[in-house]
Amino acid sequence: MTDKPIANLAVIGLGMATKPHLDALAELRGKVNVSGVFNRTRAKAEAVSESFGFPVFDSIDAIAADPHTDGVIIATPPNQRADIVTKMAAAGKHILMEKPIERTLQAAKDIVTECESHDITLGIVFQHRLRQASLRLRALIEQGALGDLGLVRAEIPWWRDQAYYDVAGRGTYARDGGGVLISQAIHVMDLMLSLTGPAISVQALTATTRLHDMESEDFATAGIVFANGAVGSVVATTATYPGEQERLVLDGTKGTAILNGGQLTVTWRDGRTESVGDMSGTGGGADPMAFPCDWHRDVIEDFARAIHDKRQSSITGREALRVHALIEAMTRSSATKTTVEVENV
Template sequence: MIEKPLIRLAVVGLGMATKPHLDALAELKGRVAVSGVFNRTRSKAVAVQEKFGFPVFDSLEAIAADAGTDGVIIATPPNQRSEIVAQMAAAGKHVLMEKPVERTLSAAQDIVALCEVNGITLGIVFQHRFRQAARRLKILVDSGELGDLALVRAEIPWWRDQAYYDVAGRGSLERDGGGVLISQAIHVLDLMLSLTGPALTVQALTATTRLHKMETEDFAAAGIRFENGAVGSVVATTATYPGEEERLVLDGTKATAVLKGGQLTVTWRDGRTESVGEASGTGGGADPMAFPCDWHRDLIEQFAVAISENGPAAVSGREALRVHALIDAITRSGQSGVQVDVESV
């Protein structure tokens, strides 16, 4: 464990997605320091100050100029990311950013390249990788204990009511870059790719169901071929009431692993079984933030260590491009109705 503050982080953007970050930073007190928070609506920053005691910055320029700030957590809507990252990278501030990297694959690539040119550590918040059950599954895959991967099934049967999409810009191309794929399913898809390796081709269907009025998709289904020879499927939606836990199934030649929410069950062909993890909310129902802050806490602490030791973030910006490329391919295939290649990143 870290015994003293490694870095001082500022938090930019104090919307809904910031809650687990703030709770995690409070738990990390004494190990990671908060140099201040900033929000364009100052009243939100003052409310956070009153609750957590974190200082308030008056502007992005003040954060960039602050010698005591080593990095920033950016939790703004996606359409604000490029400008903020450019400003912070120019000032030498490392960046831990909420998903997605940007609204499109090309814009995400630009951000990653910008940080690399400036020598900035760029980490992306894919907290599902930090669940105990997901970590155990990663070990089983990497060690070969599941055997050769044959089939992959990702199911994200989540729910968002219309009020969620009535918030200005939510589910739009201009602000978010898409619907269920880039805003919700991206977490499970990133975890999937961290286990399977890159996807090769996609055949998809995307749609907006009659349950929502929104610009982009609330349903996506895709068949995928992976570079390692496995095949698989993805079904993602925010139109399943009242919402269920996501499920990721890996069928190998030696065992089948089922990761449902925060619980992993492995059944080997020789009759052995293993269960890891515990039931916990994942944000799949009416409350998108109904999950603990533990995963964010571990992710932020790892980011602090990465900066201190000049190492990579747990999920770097460049690694995050893989899930952006997959989402881009699913979207293109859904629009064209034909199989498409996943861009190599």
């Protein structure tokens, strides 16, 4: 514990995705202070206040005007973000935002530009990057231990029942911007790009299976060419009952690394093996929140320290645009039945 919190944060939006944030903030109490919470439904904010002891803000404007609030965690649906970001950035409040940044690549770029123009730290909650296994794999890649990367495979065989998509707006383009790609697979795809570097072209197929009644896709697959010369594939779905751990495989000239959920296994060409991490749940089954808050805690603490140290967070909005560009290219490739170049963002 520190004598004084490193940052005062407010939370905007208290839906299902906020649970690990609230649990993490409770664990960070004394290190990170919660200046208040806000939800469009006042009763929800009061329930959270009763459970966690956090104050309640009456409005977005009240948060923007509060001199004690250094930054905000925005966990609203994507279609509610632009106006909130504009107000917070103008008020000098730093922003940690749930994925995705927005519903389209252009809207996401607009938010990133808005924050940069006001010198605002913009962090994105891609918590898979901060798992112990992911950090170890990043270190191995930076050391060149895997050699030259040749093949990449991302598999996201998750499950969501129909009740999940029966919630108003969920899985629609108007609220979420799409389905499995932008709402679920985005986590693994962002982690993939953070390890491999950018993708330059894709050939994709997206579809809605007979297993769900929804507007957007619950299945997507693509062949990918990366800027470093590697090739790879993505297969993502929320139609695989009862859901399995996601898997990311990187095949290099010196060894193969497999991230299976939160566990990393490396098999070296010389016969050695290495394992790091555990098989903690990641929300791939019927309960999307079936995972610990540890990774969110680390993301929030990093964001708070970035505010205190006057630096960017470890997972920046600008870098997060890469996965938005890949998702847009996959969607366009499927619609046009052609190979599509990924925009260099």
